[in-house]
Amino acid sequence: MTERPLPLLAGLIGWPVQQSKSPLIHEFWLKKVGVDGHYVRLPVRPGAVEAAFRGMVDLGFVGVQATMPHKRDCFRLVDSLTPTAKALGAVNTVIVQPDASLLGHNTDMAGFLEPLAEADFAGRCVTVLGAGGAAAAIMVGLASKRPARINLVNRSPVGIETLLKDIGPALDGIEVQTGDWSAAARFASESALVANATSLGMAGQPELPLQVSVLPDDAIVYDIITHPHDTDLLKAARARGLVTYDGMHMLVGQAREAFTLFFGAEPPAMHDGELRDRLTS
Numbered sequence: 001m002t003e004r005p006l007p008l009l010a011g012l013i014g015w016p017v018q019q020s021k022s023p024l025i026h027e028f029w030l031k032k033v034g035v036d037g038h039y040v041r042l043p044v045r046p047g048a049v050e051a052a053f054r055g056m057v058d059l060g061f062v063g064v065q066a067t068m069p070h071k072r073d074c075f076r077l078v079d080s081l082t083p084t085a086k087a088l089g090a091v092n093t094v095i096v097q098p099d100a101s102l103l104g105h106n107t108d109m110a111g112f113l114e115p116l117a118e119a120d121f122a123g124r125c126v127t128v129l130g131a132g133g134a135a136a137a138i139m140v141g142l143a144s145k146r147p148a149r150i151n152l153v154n155r156s157p158v159g160i161e162t163l164l165k166d167i168g169p170a171l172d173g174i175e176v177q178t179g180d181w182s183a184a185a186r187f188a189s190e191s192a193l194v195a196n197a198t199s200l201g202m203a204g205q206p207e208l209p210l211q212v213s214v215l216p217d218d219a220i221v222y223d224i225i226t227h228p229h230d231t232d233l234l235k236a237a238r239a240r241g242l243v244t245y246d247g248m249h250m251l252v253g254q255a256r257e258a259f260t261l262f263f264g265a266e267p268p269a270m271h272d273g274e275l276r277d278r279l280t281s
């Protein structure tokens with residue numbers, strides 16, 4: 001990597017952004033690896049991403065991450081895209097290139113897949129609940145693990161239609177079966193993994209209408225909600241003895257790839273337990 005002026009500055013654009021735990025993750029790793037850098041919250045209003053990008057370059061930032069509602073705007077406004085960002089139609093990490101152009105990445109897919117590195121879904125079905133932005137990363141990530149089929153559940157048919165139009169080519173020939181919530185129990189009962197990518201189960205939102213009793217005994221339950229990280233779905237799955245992963249796994253996983261892009265160093269996995277304690281306490 002070419003010499004860059006210190007400190008290395010990165011941040012998170014979003015609206016709102018004060019609730020994000022991403023700064024905690026990056027600042028934790030910066031201290032551990034001894035890099036002179038900072039990762040800050042940047043409250044950027046809807047519609048102001050283009051201006052924020054100009055400021056980011058002029059202020060010497062190495063890049064930014066994007067959360068709601070800016071991932072689509074970032075996709076539209078960067079100068080070039082990685083193949084993953086292109087396939088997902090969304091950018092969550094923008095890196096300022098040496099010529100000051102902006103390269104858009106999407107690290108959400110790698111983040112979701114991180115705890116599933118050893119999981120084998122060959123010949124099995126998997127079920128995704130939800131068809132929004134996070135579901136896109138999850139669907140394409142799961143397709144890379146070559147399951148026999150992906151079942152997709154969503155409240156609105158139009159959400160399913162839009163998602164499949166956006167990411168269809170990246171599903172690489174994997175069969176997709178779709179349905180509304182009336183199909184959820186049937187889909188889940190045949191699935192090696194059920195992933196919740198809706199906002200159901202989030203603080204202040206209705207509960208997720210799915211009984212874990214229908215799942216196979218070896219099913220994995222993955223709920224990407226971070227607030228709370230230990231949702232009722234995960235508690236019920238654990239009580240049944242199922243393997244579970246929560247939203248902190250995906251959050252830390254997507255941050256890991258972004259950290260290396262920003263700061264040129266690998267986050268040390270040996271401190272993952274300590275980081276998790278800080279994120280969940």
Ligand code: NDP
Binds near residue numbers: 129132197202246251
């Ligand atoms: P979107 O707004 O793009 O999608 C929301 C999804 O939830 C849609 O499928 C929507 O269905 C569904 N939904 C919302 N309310 C209801 C309801 N009352 N009943 C049934 N379905 C509902 O959000 P994202 O995809 O960006 O985020 C989804 C969740 O994932 C959020 O909780 C978010 O915090 C979390 N997340 C976690 C990440 C992590 O790193 N851990 C990363 C990104 C997101 P419909 O299409 O019918 O409206």
